[in-house]
Amino acid sequence: MKSITRQKPFEEIAQQLQGFSRVFIAGCGTCATLTHTGGVEEVAAMKEQLQSQDKLITGTVVIPTACDDITTALAEEYGSAIQSAHAVLVMACALGVHRMGQNVTKPVVPALDTLFIGMDDGHGVFHEVCAQCGQCVLGEMAGICPITACHKGLLNGPCGGTNNGKCEVDKEKDCAWTLIYNRLKEQGRLDAMRKYQPPKNYQVVPRPRIIKVF
Amino acid sequence: MPSKFKEALDSGKFVITSEIGPPKGTNLEKMYHHIDLLKDRVDAINVTDHQSSVMRFPSVGGCLAIKERGGEPILQMTCRDRNRLALQAELLFAYTRGITNVLCLTGDAVPVGDHKEAKGVFDLDSVQLLRMIRTLESGKDLGGNELDGAVEFCAGAIVTPEANPIEPQLIKFEKKVEAGAEFFQTQAIYDLEKFARFMKFARQFPVKILAGIVLLSSARMAQYMNENVPGIFVPQHLIDELASAPKGTALQKGIEIAGRMIATLKKEDICDGVHIMAIGREEVVPDILQIAGI
Numbered sequence: 001m002k003s004i005t006r007q008k009p010f011e012e013i014a015q016q017l018q019g020f021s022r023v024f025i026a027g028c029g030t031c032a033t034l035t036h037t038g039g040v041e042e043v044a045a046m047k048e049q050l051q052s053q054d055k056l057i058t059g060t061v062v063i064p065t066a067c068d069d070i071t072t073a074l075a076e077e078y079g080s081a082i083q084s085a086h087a088v089l090v091m092a093c094a095l096g097v098h099r100m101g102q103n104v105t106k107p108v109v110p111a112l113d114t115l116f117i118g119m120d121d122g123h124g125v126f127h128e129v130c131a132q133c134g135q136c137v138l139g140e141m142a143g144i145c146p147i148t149a150c151h152k153g154l155l156n157g158p159c160g161g162t163n164n165g166k167c168e169v170d171k172e173k174d175c176a177w178t179l180i181y182n183r184l185k186e187q188g189r190l191d192a193m194r195k196y197q198p199p200k201n202y203q204v205v206p207r208p209r210i211i212k213v214f
Numbered sequence: 215m216p217s218k219f220k221e222a223l224d225s226g227k228f229v230i231t232s233e234i235g236p237p238k239g240t241n242l243e244k245m246y247h248h249i250d251l252l253k254d255r256v257d258a259i260n261v262t263d264h265q266s267s268v269m270r271f272p273s274v275g276g277c278l279a280i281k282e283r284g285g286e287p288i289l290q291m292t293c294r295d296r297n298r299l300a301l302q303a304e305l306l307f308a309y310t311r312g313i314t315n316v317l318c319l320t321g322d323a324v325p326v327g328d329h330k331e332a333k334g335v336f337d338l339d340s341v342q343l344l345r346m347i348r349t350l351e352s353g354k355d356l357g358g359n360e361l362d363g364a365v366e367f368c369a370g371a372i373v374t375p376e377a378n379p380i381e382p383q384l385i386k387f388e389k390k391v392e393a394g395a396e397f398f399q400t401q402a403i404y405d406l407e408k409f410a411r412f413m414k415f416a417r418q419f420p421v422k423i424l425a426g427i428v429l430l431s432s433a434r435m436a437q438y439m440n441e442n443v444p445g446i447f448v449p450q451h452l453i454d455e456l457a458s459a460p461k462g463t464a465l466q467k468g469i470e471i472a473g474r475m476i477a478t479l480k481k482e483d484i485c486d487g488v489h490i491m492a493i494g495r496e497e498v499v500p501d502i503l504q505i506a507g508i
Contacts, residue, residue, distance in 0.1 A: 151323050151334075152321075152334065152336045152339070153336050154336070155339055156340075156341040156342065156386065157382055157383075157386035158386065160374045160377070160401055160445055161322065161444050162382070162383075163444035163445065164378050165378075168323055168326065169323045169325050169326065178382065181385075194385055194389065196341065196389060197342075199298060
């Protein structure tokens, strides 16, 4: 599981940092490093870019796992550099931004947009395979999630926009229901596709979602 | 009480429906004109629901206008813009205004339209929407609560006989039948032999099938649809026929082709009727019907 991020346009970052002339930058050594959005190199590049905009960088750190409580320890370790900054720019997913926000009193600014939870295909392409809907249907869908892989999240088969196995929204994207059909057919389980799927329960865990595990 | 359209479907006659698209704005004159042209020539008129995800005057408003002008409306209802509460509320309203035919659709995707950043809803899909109508008819809402006054609809759906692969479409077709669809209006068909094969399958089910006829206005339009519209395939001989028409007469040729196809479908008793989609050229629908001998 990886939190997939994309760097915001620099203009937006600059706009959010308006009025903050001293900035501390924090990256993440896990997901944002894998996606080349908040690793050592990206943090260094951001430092340079902000310096060229006349910002003073009070310090930088790449937290091994920014969503974890390591952030608490590192916020303490880098306390004086953070204290002397006007804001902390976080180059991690929104979980990292939250974690940083819990540990510092300074304004926290995200440098990245968090897009989805993705799976790596081994060639630098990340696919969204789970929408975390709270009610897994993979068992009846040959292991392909239509909530996620179908643009419309349809549960009872393809729409009329399916075209030669591709989606009407993007000819490069596969029609989830063609994939499900093909795999169910291979498995001799087309009956699963004939089964009526009732309307989805969107309140499995009402938002905001909180679960107490221990 | 069954709707006039339902009576037409049950009468065994060759049923003709057509459709209008409401305006983008509040000037309803052109829509009124199209309604007046069609209302006495067809058994019912569909009103599209933000067709191609382009924001317009609402489908239910178009249906009311048809009722006011003495026509028989079919309310197109997509799942793109309304959650289950809004869908049910709109059906209750439609029923109280005498709009009792509904075509249940998933709806085009938001990004193909003119509000590309909007949130697509798709709380239900077309099969679930059909079932929801049957639930409302039983006097309950989708939450299981009693209704003070129920509804009665003639509910239909669509099918794409030219889809590739076809089997997933046919499975969904069966699910729609089981969910209570009484009639189907198909995506445009041009290859009558292929359509006849689809009809052989569809005839196993107790539903009425109206073949979709989309007016071809030029060879270029036909080629464009082949390249860009899922589930539509215009055979080369029809494209050639349109291309061979003398300059300025391609539309006339398209009208002839549509009329000819309808006449064949009727004469050979291939399906139960047709649904004519003239897409902005509604004024020529009477000409198509005349050529078809209807």
